[in-house]
Amino acid sequence: MSALLVRDLKLAIRAGGGFGLALAFFLIVIVLVPLGVGPEMDILSKIASGVLWLGALLACLLSLDRIFALDHEDGTLDLLVTSPLPLEAVIMTKALAHWITTGLPLVVVAPLVAVLLGLPSNGYVWLAISLLLGSPALSLIGTFGAALTLGLKRGGLLLSVLVLPLYIPTMIFGSEVARRGIEGAGVQTPLLLLAGISFGTVAVLPFASSAVLRINLR
Amino acid sequence: MLLSVSDLSVSRGGRVLLEGVAFDVQAGQAILLSGKNGIGKTSLLRTLAGLQQANSGQIDVPQNAVVYSAHLDGIKQALSVVENLQFWGAVFGRSNLDAALETFELGDLRDELAGALSAGQKRRLGLARLLMSGRSIWLLDEPTVSLDLASVSRLSRVVSGHLAAGGAAIIATHATLDLNGQEITIDLGKFATTKSDLAASEKAFL
Numbered sequence: 146m147s148a149l150l151v152r153d154l155k156l157a158i159r160a161g162g163g164f165g166l167a168l169a170f171f172l173i174v175i176v177l178v179p180l181g182v183g184p185e186m187d188i189l190s191k192i193a194s195g196v197l198w199l200g201a202l203l204a205c206l207l208s209l210d211r212i213f214a215l216d217h218e219d220g221t222l223d224l225l226v227t228s229p230l231p232l233e234a235v236i237m238t239k240a241l242a243h244w245i246t247t248g249l250p251l252v253v254v255a256p257l258v259a260v261l262l263g264l265p266s267n268g269y270v271w272l273a274i275s276l277l278l279g280s281p282a283l284s285l286i287g288t289f290g291a292a293l294t295l296g297l298k299r300g301g302l303l304l305s306v307l308v309l310p311l312y313i314p315t316m317i318f319g320s321e322v323a324r325r326g327i328e329g330a331g332v333q334t335p336l337l338l339l340a341g342i343s344f345g346t347v348a349v350l351p352f353a354s355s356a357v358l359r360i361n362l363r
Numbered sequence: 364m365l366l367s368v369s370d371l372s373v374s375r376g377g378r379v380l381l382e383g384v385a386f387d388v389q390a391g392q393a394i395l396l397s398g399k400n401g402i403g404k405t406s407l408l409r410t411l412a413g414l415q416q417a418n419s420g421q422i423d424v425p426q427n428a429v430v431y432s433a434h435l436d437g438i439k440q441a442l443s444v445v446e447n448l449q450f451w452g453a454v455f456g457r458s459n460l461d462a463a464l465e466t467f468e469l470g471d472l473r474d475e476l477a478g479a480l481s482a483g484q485k486r487r488l489g490l491a492r493l494l495m496s497g498r499s500i501w502l503l504d505e506p507t508v509s510l511d512l513a514s515v516s517r518l519s520r521v522v523s524g525h526l527a528a529g530g531a532a533i534i535a536t537h538a539t540l541d542l543n544g545q546e547i548t549i550d551l552g553k554f555a556t557t558k559s560d561l562a563a564s565e566k567a568f569l
Contacts, residue, residue, distance in 0.1 A: 148453030152442070159441040220435025224492075227412050227431045228454045363415045 146230065146238050153242035156215075163211055167247040168254060171204040175258045186263045193262035194272060194323035201251045201276060202283060202316055208247050209287040210304055212239055213295050213358070222295075226362060232355040240281075240288040240351070248280030264327070271326025278339050279319035285346040286311045292354040295361040315342050365390050365428065365531045366500055368411070371420035375406045379418065381554040386547075388500070393522060393532040393542050398551035404535035405434070407551070408502045411533065430496040432503045436489025440478030444469055444488055447477050452495045463494040466521055467514075482509040490518065499530045507538040516541070 157164040178196050179189055216222040225235050255276055256269045264272065290308035294300035321335040364387050371384040380403030388394055396404045409415040411422060412431035438447055448460055464470050467487040472480065477488060486509050493501055501522070507515050519541045522532055526545050534540065 148450055152439070152446075152450045155446070156439060156441055216437075218435075219437055219439070220433050221437035221439070223409075223412075223414060223433055223435075224431065224437040224451075225454075226414060227429065228451075229427055229456070230454060 146234055149225075149230070149235065149238045150242055153239060154245060157242065157246045163208060164246050167204040167208045168250045170207050171200045171251055171254065172258060174200040174203065175261055179261055190263040190265055193259060193264040194268060194327060195320045196262060197255050197259060197264070197272060198276070198279075198316055198320040198323065201248075201255060201280065202312055204251060205247055205280070205283045205287060206305060206308060206312075208243070209291050209308065210294070210301055212243050212288055212291040214291070217295055222358075223362065226359070232358065233351040236288060236292070236354045236358070237347075237351045240284045243288065244281055244284040248276075248284050252276045252280060267329065268323055268327035271332060272323045275319045275322035275326075275336075275339060278322075278336070278343055279315050282315045282339075282343040282346045283312060285343075285350045286315070289350045289354045289357070292357045292361065295358060315339065318342065364388070365425070366411070366533075367421075367423040369421050369423075371407075371410070371422065372418035373403055373406045373410050373415075374418055375403065379556055380406055381551060382556045384420070384551075384554045386549055388531045388533065390499075390529045390531055391526045391545060393526055393534060393540075393546040395540070395546050395548045396533065396535040396551055397537070397548055398555070402551050402555055404551060405504055408504050408533065408535055412502050424500065428498055429500045429502060430493055430498040432489060432493055432501070432506060434504055434508070436485055436492070438477045438480075438485055438488055440476065443474050443476055444480070445473040447488060448491060448495055451492045455496045455498075457495050457497045459494065459497075463491040466494060467491045467517065483511055483514060486510055487514060490521070494521070501525065501530065501532040501534075503532060503534040503536070505536060506534060507536055507540070 175197065182188060182192070213222060216225065226232055252273060256273050259269060259272060287308055290304050290311070293307060294304045297303060318335040318339040322332050322339060325332045325335065366388040369385045371381070372379060373381045373384065384407065386394060396407065398404055406415065408431065410417050412429055414431070445460070448463060452458055452460055464473055467490055469487060469491060472484060477485065480488065490506060506518060510518065515538060522540065523542050523545065525532065526542065540546070
């Protein structure tokens with residue numbers, strides 16, 4: 146398992162691995178929003194948490210099709226399925242590698258670029274916590290979507306259409322945690338719901354993805 | 364007996380290709396599958412490897428005994444030769460890396476990026492993975508494609524060595540491999556069928 150994780154991380158940072166793709170996209174979105182919305186700090190700071198979450202979600206979406214497509218194209222996936230590794234664990238590892246290369250950098254960078262949107266100072270901690278708790282769900286749901294659309298050449302549109310509705314609950318509760326944190330209201334309820342979504346996806350989706358993958362490889 | 368197939372029916376994309384396939388493979392034996400393009404050699408091998416479900420019939424094979432080598436070798440271009448093999452060694456829990464490299468004369472290329480290899484060298488790297496697997500039944504799909512004559516005879520020697528060590532192989536190939544008379548050729552033509560089966564296509568979908 147660790148060999149697969151190390152290999153995926155190595156591939157991500159080498160040429161053509163697409164490590165910086167999601168991060169660059171996220172930065173572009175966050176830089177452009179103040180230019181598009183206008184310089185009023187009142188408005189910006191109000192929408193900051195929502196925009197940051199939206200940016201993270203779209204950045205995540207951008208890199209999903211790479212999760213299985215590259216391994217499928219060069220035949221690695223067939224060989225992995227017939228290897229001694231359980232397919233569920235392979236999928237879990239690939240989702241983890243995706244999270245480390247996309248979700249985790251966003252968690253680290255989001256509070257830094259939040260300055261551009263004038264996020265109130267008491268919101269930084271909650272923004273980071275909500276992204277840290279919610280981004281694993283984004284990776285796992287995305288892995289499921291990538292497994293569903295495996296083998297479709299340029300299936301990016303279908304992937305987005307399938308995955309975006311599944312992202313909605315994560316996004317609602319994630320940005321709600323950040324918003325309530327800023328207002329000083331109780332964050333317990335959305336925080337627990339967000340954690341519930343993440344742990345739920347960890348428990349269920351590797352099995353669903355592996356079932357779907359087996360069918361798609363036939 | 365290592366592997367036994369009885370009354371197997373194989374389809375591809377909802378079309379039944381082969382019916383009533385039956386053969387046994389003993390330790391030390393190789394089966395060469397022959398037959399014209401599209402007859403279902405790859406589909407049969409994928410079914411034996413467990414990548415595809417059979418329509419009907421039975422495959423008796425011990426667990427974790429099979430390793431599959433496809434048209435595509437599963438080589439990562441951005442990793443070096445040695446990193447590619449190390450990965451599969453870790454997956455299969457084996458460490459005979461240098462022996463595998465030497466067997467297919469990849470020693471000089473060990474630190475090259477796999478993306479810089481020629482087609483024949485890539486194929487040799489893909490075949491070296493078989494040695495890293497340590498499994499007893501090799502399923503090889505056109506293993507000689509893009510190999511030069513010297514490499515084909517080397518492959519023959521490697522497969523013969525594997526058979527002599529109590530392994531077995533099922534090989535779909537158009538080339539002639541010299542396996543010291545340990546091979547049995549099965550012409551898939553006699554199992555071919557042109558039936559289009561709705562039930563099979565539904566099964567293929569589900």
